[in-house]
Amino acid sequence: MKKITIADVAKHANISKSTVSQYLNNRFDYMGEKTKERIAQSIRELDYKPNIVARSLKQKTTFTIGVIVANMLHVFSTQVLRAIEDVCHAQDYHVIVCNSDDDPKKEKKYIEMLHAKQVDGLIVFPTGENKELYEGMVNEQFPLLFMDRFVEGLNIDSFLIENEKAAKIAVDHFVSKGYENIAILTKELLKNVTPRVERVQGYKKALKAHGIEVAEKFIIGEEVEHIQEKLKEVFSLPTPPRAIIAGNDLVLIQILQFAKENEMNIPEDLGIIGIDEVSFASIYSPPLTTISYPSYEMGKDAAELLLKKIRKEENSMSSEIHRYQPELIERRSC
Amino acid sequence: MKKITIADVAKHANISKSTVSQYLNNRFDYMGEKTKERIAQSIRELDYKPNIVARSLKQKTTFTIGVIVANMLHVFSTQVLRAIEDVCHAQDYHVIVCNSDDDPKKEKKYIEMLHAKQVDGLIVFPTGENKELYEGMVNEQFPLLFMDRFVEGLNIDSFLIENEKAAKIAVDHFVSKGYENIAILTKELLKNVTPRVERVQGYKKALKAHGIEVAEKFIIGEEVEHIQEKLKEVFSLPTPPRAIIAGNDLVLIQILQFAKENEMNIPEDLGIIGIDEVSFASIYSPPLTTISYPSYEMGKDAAELLLKKIRKEENSMSSEIHRYQPELIERRSC
DNA sequence: TTGTACGCGTTATCAG
DNA sequence: CTGATAACGCGTACAA
Numbered sequence: 001m002k003k004i005t006i007a008d009v010a011k012h013a014n015i016s017k018s019t020v021s022q023y024l025n026n027r028f029d030y031m032g033e034k035t036k037e038r039i040a041q042s043i044r045e046l047d048y049k050p051n052i053v054a055r056s057l058k059q060k061t062t063f064t065i066g067v068i069v070a071n072m073l074h075v076f077s078t079q080v081l082r083a084i085e086d087v088c089h090a091q092d093y094h095v096i097v098c099n100s101d102d103d104p105k106k107e108k109k110y111i112e113m114l115h116a117k118q119v120d121g122l123i124v125f126p127t128g129e130n131k132e133l134y135e136g137m138v139n140e141q142f143p144l145l146f147m148d149r150f151v152e153g154l155n156i157d158s159f160l161i162e163n164e165k166a167a168k169i170a171v172d173h174f175v176s177k178g179y180e181n182i183a184i185l186t187k188e189l190l191k192n193v194t195p196r197v198e199r200v201q202g203y204k205k206a207l208k209a210h211g212i213e214v215a216e217k218f219i220i221g222e223e224v225e226h227i228q229e230k231l232k233e234v235f236s237l238p239t240p241p242r243a244i245i246a247g248n249d250l251v252l253i254q255i256l257q258f259a260k261e262n263e264m265n266i267p268e269d270l271g272i273i274g275i276d277e278v279s280f281a282s283i284y285s286p287p288l289t290t291i292s293y294p295s296y297e298m299g300k301d302a303a304e305l306l307l308k309k310i311r312k313e314e315n316s317m318s319s320e321i322h323r324y325q326p327e328l329i330e331r332r333s334c
Numbered sequence: 335m336k337k338i339t340i341a342d343v344a345k346h347a348n349i350s351k352s353t354v355s356q357y358l359n360n361r362f363d364y365m366g367e368k369t370k371e372r373i374a375q376s377i378r379e380l381d382y383k384p385n386i387v388a389r390s391l392k393q394k395t396t397f398t399i400g401v402i403v404a405n406m407l408h409v410f411s412t413q414v415l416r417a418i419e420d421v422c423h424a425q426d427y428h429v430i431v432c433n434s435d436d437d438p439k440k441e442k443k444y445i446e447m448l449h450a451k452q453v454d455g456l457i458v459f460p461t462g463e464n465k466e467l468y469e470g471m472v473n474e475q476f477p478l479l480f481m482d483r484f485v486e487g488l489n490i491d492s493f494l495i496e497n498e499k500a501a502k503i504a505v506d507h508f509v510s511k512g513y514e515n516i517a518i519l520t521k522e523l524l525k526n527v528t529p530r531v532e533r534v535q536g537y538k539k540a541l542k543a544h545g546i547e548v549a550e551k552f553i554i555g556e557e558v559e560h561i562q563e564k565l566k567e568v569f570s571l572p573t574p575p576r577a578i579i580a581g582n583d584l585v586l587i588q589i590l591q592f593a594k595e596n597e598m599n600i601p602e603d604l605g606i607i608g609i610d611e612v613s614f615a616s617i618y619s620p621p622l623t624t625i626s627y628p629s630y631e632m633g634k635d636a637a638e639l640l641l642k643k644i645r646k647e648e649n650s651m652s653s654e655i656h657r658y659q660p661e662l663i664e665r666r667s668c
Numbered sequence: 669t670t671g672t673a674c675g676c677g678t679t680a681t682c683a684g
Numbered sequence: 685c686t687g688a689t690a691a692c693g694c695g696t697a698c699a700a
Contacts, residue, residue: 005677016687021679032685052451053391054677057692062387064430064451073416082407085433089440094451096398097431099419106423117386117398117428249613256617279583280614283590339693350671355695366669388693391676672699680691 004046013042024050056118065121065306066114068098068107069147075249076276076295077125080147083299084123091307093120102191104129115142121306126151128192141317143309145302149194150321157319159302161293163195164202166326169291170245170273171206177334179243179271182207182218183234185255186247189221196221199247199275227254235262243271243334249278256284271334275326287331294324338382347376358384390452399455399640400430400448402441403481409583410610410629411459414481417633418457425641427454436525438463449476455640460485462526475651477643479636483528484655491653493636495627497529498536500660503625504579504607505540511668513577513605516541516552517568519589520581523555530555533581533609561588569596577605577668583612590618605668609660621665627658 006024010017015035023039042048056062067084069077085095096114100107104127111133114122121143126134128151137144138155146158167184174182184203186196204214218241222230231254234240246252252274264270266286274281277292301322308314340358344351349369357365357373376382390396401418403411419429430448434441438461445467448456455477460468462485471478472489480492501518508516518537520530534555538548552575556564565588568574580586586608598604600620608615611626635656642648 003677006679007677017677018679018681018688019686022686025679035685049446049450051391051677052447053387053396054692055679057385057387057391057677057694058679060692071416072419073412078407078412081431082405082433085406085431089432092447094430094432094447096428097415097419098423098428099416112383113386113426113428116383253613253617256614260617260619278614279587280590280612280618283587283594284614285594285619337693340695341693351694352672352696353670356670359695369669385693388676389695391678391693392695394676670700672697674697675695676693678692681689682687683689684685684687 003051004048005051006048009039009042009046009048012046013038015039060118061120062118063092064094064096064117064119065123065303065310066096066098066110066119068100068110068114068122068124070102070125070127071099072097075278076148079295080299080302083296084303087300087303087307093307100125100127102127102193108133111137120310121145123147123302123306125149143306145306147298147302155319157302157305157322159298159322160324161195161298162323162325163198164205166275166291166293167199167202167245168206168209169326169328170275171203171210173273173289173328173330173334174243174245174271175210175212177267177271179334180212181215181239181241182212182243182245183220183241184218184245184247185220185222185227185231185251187221187251188223189219196247199245203245224250224254227251228258231255231258241270243273246272246274246276249274249276252276252278252288267332267334273334277329281329281331284333286333289331289334290329291326292329293326298322298324337385338380339385340382342380343373343376343382346380347372349373394452395454395644396452397426398428398430398451398453399457399637399644400432400444400451400453402432402434402444402448402456402458404436404459404461405433406431409612410482413629414633414636417630418637421634421637421641427641434459434461436461436527442467445471454644455479457481457636457640459483477640479640481632481636489653491636491639491656493632493656494528494658495632496657496659497532498539500609500625500627501533501536501579502540502543503660503662504609505537505544507607507623507662507664507668508577508579508605509544509546511601511605513668514546515549515573515575516546516577516579517554517575518552518579518581519554519556519561519565519585521555521585522557523553530581533579537579558584558588561585562592565589565592575604577607580606580608580610583608583610586610586612586622600667607662607668611663615663615665618667620667623665623668624663625660626663627660632656632658 006017006020010020020039088095098110107127108130123145125147126149134154144156146156150158150160207214246255259270266272274288274290277290281288281290340351340354344354354373422429432444441461442464457479459481460483468488478490480490484492484494541548580589593604600606608622608624611624615622615624
């Protein structure tokens with residue numbers, strides 16, 4: 001059961017490989033009707049399928065891109081991926097998906113392997129730890145885009161949420177409702193991941209703009225496993241928070257759990273605003289006020305830009321930061 | 335800025351391509367130390383990267399597999415994908431991800447393209463509408479696995495949840511708690527997708543086993559957009575349901591919304607069991623009783639089997655149905 | 669140990 | 685309109 005190649009088809013149709021190749025590439029400017037027919041016939045009879053690897057070798061293009069996310073279990077990543085895949089499908093590209101798990105080594109290995117596999121471009125949620133590597137690809141003019149995270153001084157198109165604004169919207173809303181002692185909770189602050197640092201930054205700025213003093217004790221960063229203890233600690237303070245911003249969906253669930261276990265009334269005892277839309281926001285009791293942003297659109301725009309750069313319709317050298325606006329969805333938790 | 339090939343390295347090191355190739359493939363059984371050093375040196379200086387496409391053409395293997403899911407926005411798909419990616423990463427394979435959107439045409443196009451791209455194997459959440467195509471691949475001995483959905487009479491390894499049992503567990507639990515008028519809600523029943531039909535089947539069987547008559551009006555299938563109206567209709571019946579099984583997470587949210595809007599008390603007015611674990615199950619009021627199953631494990635096992643078949647460590651001809659056990663997580667909604 | 673020559677499947681070029 | 689022939693980059697007998 002040997003694979004049939006273009007040579008077999010040629011032999012079967014009694015013509016040369018080149019003619020068959022032309023046929024396959026729709027270059028029948030001057031091809032005889034009868035020849036066309038014979039080729040079509042042979043292809044059908046032999047059930048010939050072109051070998052795209054061979055074509056890629058010759059054409060130096062694979063019609064495949066790579067996407068390296070931190071972790072595709074995150075809802076945001078999933079939505080971005082889905083958008084990318086949709087755009088690629090529409091333009092006959094395929095997508096190789098990888099999880100870096102925020103591990104620079106893993107990220108590096110993936111980038112190098114995908115590059116070696118000759119993918120035509122890459123969309124990365126960067127760990128930020130492989131600057132030289134990123135830089136090398138830019139110099140090579142390799143189509144590369146960053147998503148969700150920014151890496152300083154690198155001249156690479158980046159698609160980001162207006163994170164400071166997201167935090168500001170939350171603070172403003174709390175203030176307008178008369179809340180005091182507003183806290184913010186995110187995952188560990190150690191890692192300087194763009195969304196986290198920007199959100200905290202925006203939180204601070206917004207407080208200052210309202211003439212409220214920033215209290216470090218209200219800026220909480222903790223690994224998910226230890227959030228409950230941490231929360232307990234913070235809410236045992238003489239002046240505990242009366243309002244809290246959840247830095248993302250996971251952290252929001254932790255807060256809700258804590259509030260529930262301690263029988264705190266929302267929004268009376270504690271106001272809550274979650275950054276990230278969650279599936280259960282509108283059915284929760286009370287319905288949760290959240291801040292959402294256009295994940296799908298971000299993925300779509302990124303994919304479209306990448307494909308343009310791949311086709312050189314867009315200058316692969318110029319680069320900018322694309323910012324997306326967060327939006328308050330007011331419900332009842334604040 | 336020309337690409338460096340193995341020939342350039344050879345020239346630079348003043349030896350032949352074959353020697354370099356051997357070096358790259360760790361076949362230095364009899365290679366001179368000095369030669370090895372020279373090669374390493376040249377590779378570094380020229381920053382040579384092997385072209386994997388060329389290697390694939392020669393070796394007829396791409397170290398890439400394809401996964402076609404119905405829609406990667408579904409939590410189950412995401413978890414399965416993540417597991418597959420983990421296994422593949424550990425064995426240096428890459429994963430191309432595609433969304434069929436339950437469209438047989440799209441599925442067909444993907445399968446054919448991926449095949450042409452010479453992926454080494456495929457894991458598919460089948461639409462079920464491309465039997466001939468699936469069959470062709472089996473005959474070709476192409477490594478192919480099905481996930482979540484079963485296609486009759488096809489001799490292809492399939493990884494499925496014990497769906498009937500999941501429904502049975504729910505029914506049994508309701509009955510043991512003294513509930514009557516137990517309904518089941520799924521998305522449209524028209525499409526004969528394995529999980530849906532098996533769950534309804536299991537529901538019926540379980541009721542019968544308890545000597546309870548099956549009422550067609552309690553078997554509800556509806557598109558997500560119209561679920562609210564449908565629910566309104568069903569709960570206006572003379573004897574409305576007192577308990578309801580949510581066929582999946584999306585449908586569960588719809589039920590919760592309906593219950594909330596109509597101020598129904600859970601579990602007093604209405605008992606609820608959701609098939610599919612959801613992130614907010616334990617923080618909801620009341621905490622939701624759900625039935626979960628090992629998605630990650632399913633993806634992991636599938637990927638491992640696929641890679642074995644690819645390496646011919648496993649007979650690609652033999653095939654079986656792998657069933658996974660659902661588990662009741664009792665909380666307070668029933 | 670190393671070098672030569674050829675194959676992998678397709679496409680591009682250039683005669684005819 | 686069609687057909688040789690040479691790439692594309694790598695791997696590998698086989699020869700030396």
